Amino acid sequence: MSPSLLLTLAFGAALLAGLGTRYWLATRQVRHVARHREAVPPAFAATVSLAAHQKAADYTLAKARLDLGETAFGAAVLLGWTLLGGLDTLNQALLEALGPGLWQQLALVGAFAVIGGALDLPFSLYRTFVIEERFGFNKMNLRLWLADLAKGTVLGAAIGLPIVALILWLMGAAGPVWWLWAWGTWMAFNLLLLVIYPTFIAPWFNKFQPLQDPQLAERVTALMKRCGFAAKGLFVMDGSRRSAHANAYFTGFGAAKRVVFYDTLLARLSPGEVDAVLAHELGHFRHRHIIQRIVGLFAFSGLGFALLGWLSTQVWFYTGLGVGPSLAGANDALALLLFMLVVPVFTFFISPLLATWSRRHEFQADAFAVAQTNGRDLGSALLKLYEDNASTLTPDPVFVAFYYSHPPAGERLARLGLEKAA
Numbered sequence: 001m002s003p004s005l006l007l008t009l010a011f012g013a014a015l016l017a018g019l020g021t022r023y024w025l026a027t028r029q030v031r032h033v034a035r036h037r038e039a040v041p042p043a044f045a046a047t048v049s050l051a052a053h054q055k056a057a058d059y060t061l062a063k064a065r066l067d068l069g070e071t072a073f074g075a076a077v078l079l080g081w082t083l084l085g086g087l088d089t090l091n092q093a094l095l096e097a098l099g100p101g102l103w104q105q106l107a108l109v110g111a112f113a114v115i116g117g118a119l120d121l122p123f124s125l126y127r128t129f130v131i132e133e134r135f136g137f138n139k140m141n142l143r144l145w146l147a148d149l150a151k152g153t154v155l156g157a158a159i160g161l162p163i164v165a166l167i168l169w170l171m172g173a174a175g176p177v178w179w180l181w182a183w184g185t186w187m188a189f190n191l192l193l194l195v196i197y198p199t200f201i202a203p204w205f206n207k208f209q210p211l212q213d214p215q216l217a218e219r220v221t222a223l224m225k226r227c228g229f230a231a232k233g234l235f236v237m238d239g240s241r242r243s244a245h246a247n248a249y250f251t252g253f254g255a256a257k258r259v260v261f262y263d264t265l266l267a268r269l270s271p272g273e274v275d276a277v278l279a280h281e282l283g284h285f286r287h288r289h290i291i292q293r294i295v296g297l298f299a300f301s302g303l304g305f306a307l308l309g310w311l312s313t314q315v316w317f318y319t320g321l322g323v324g325p326s327l328a329g330a331n332d333a334l335a336l337l338l339f340m341l342v343v344p345v346f347t348f349f350i351s352p353l354l355a356t357w358s359r360r361h362e363f364q365a366d367a368f369a370v371a372q373t374n375g376r377d378l379g380s381a382l383l384k385l386y387e388d389n390a391s392t393l394t395p396d397p398v399f400v401a402f403y404y405s406h407p408p409a410g411e412r413l414a415r416l417g418l419e420k421a422a
């Protein structure tokens with residue numbers, strides 16, 4: 001069997017296995033949630049109303065159904081790009097129009113991004129204006145949604161095109177170890193994004209104001225001092241402009257770190273609860289989760305670039321995925337796009353490992369928050385957040401193991417030893 005046919009078969013098999021697994025998991029989740037819809041779990045009987053429980057169930061079901069539709073559509077688009085010849089056709093058309101060279105390759109990546117983005121739009125619209133709207137979470141109108149889309153596109157082009165151009169240039173000019181240079185460039189670019197995101201990018205989409213409430217500021221500053229943290233500032237973000245979902249996060253690096261509270265979070269939680277949520281975030285820093293995640297991501301991308309460095313020189317890599325490489329000119333943009341399309345089909349199967357890793361971090365951060373603040377506050381804050389986000393209390397355990405980056409409420413409160421008391 002030729003390597004080309006072998007790749008086609010492996011790709012097809014992985015795609016089918018992935019679709020089957022996703023479908024099976026979604027079916028489990030839908031059945032499990034629907035079966036427990038009629039009654040609040042006993043542990044939450046005193047704290048969660050039946051109406052809130054059923055809203056969470058209905059929201060979970062609606063999202064699971066949309067995910068399934070999106071998954072099926074995504075697989076069809078992926079086949080369209082690869083084995084059915086979409087990418088090949090686009091490449092040939094651009095070669096005819098522009099001739100070979102860096103501009104043609106950049107145009108190929110750009111055209112691919114625009115078409116892919118356009119195909120995603122109906123799902124994004126449906127999610128925001130049908131599902132989020134129906135459950136009362138959406139605060140956006142079409143105008144704001146369109147403005148976000150325009151800003152995102154401009155930003156994507158302004159940041160994305162130069163980095164893609166640089167990587168394509170390295171692929172052509174840096175010899176067989178181009179992938180090492182490209183990897184270094186990619187890491188530097190990501191670190192730069194982390195630094196400029198809070199001060200230059202985020203304010204384009206949201207307003208950030210210094211935390212006004214002096215009592216809360218004092219409390220939060222005392223907590224940070226107690227935990228040995230310095231931050232450049234405490235900010236409130238107008239998250240309510242877009243959504244009723246609540247959150248808090250850290251952003252930035254080193255001394256430029258800042259704490260950002262969503263206004264929706266401050267409106268909902270008591271000062272003690274805000275403290276507990278912040279302590280949880282500090283726990284992620286204290287346990288070095290952020291650094292571990294970045295190092296893990298860099299190691300992973302290093303493997304990816306090395307693999308791409310090898311694959312891009314193999315003719316079967318192109319022909320096995322439905323693309324005819326140019327034997328005379330450069331195929332770097334083709335290689336890059338094929339790689340980005342096909343790798344997730346295979347890495348899907350390690351998602352349970354990553355999710356387990358992430359859930360373990362959440363438990364560690366919770367334990368840190370309990371040690372620094374008050375378990376009771378953390379418990380009631382978590383319960384409010386789960387309820388406000390309409391997260392189901394009764395997810396399917398296998399679905400959780402595969403996908404959940406955060407443990408379900410029941411498990412988290414049980415770990416705090418508060419399940420009964422909450």
Ligand SMILES: [Zn+2]
Nearest residue numbers: 280284362365
């Ligand atoms: Zn966390």
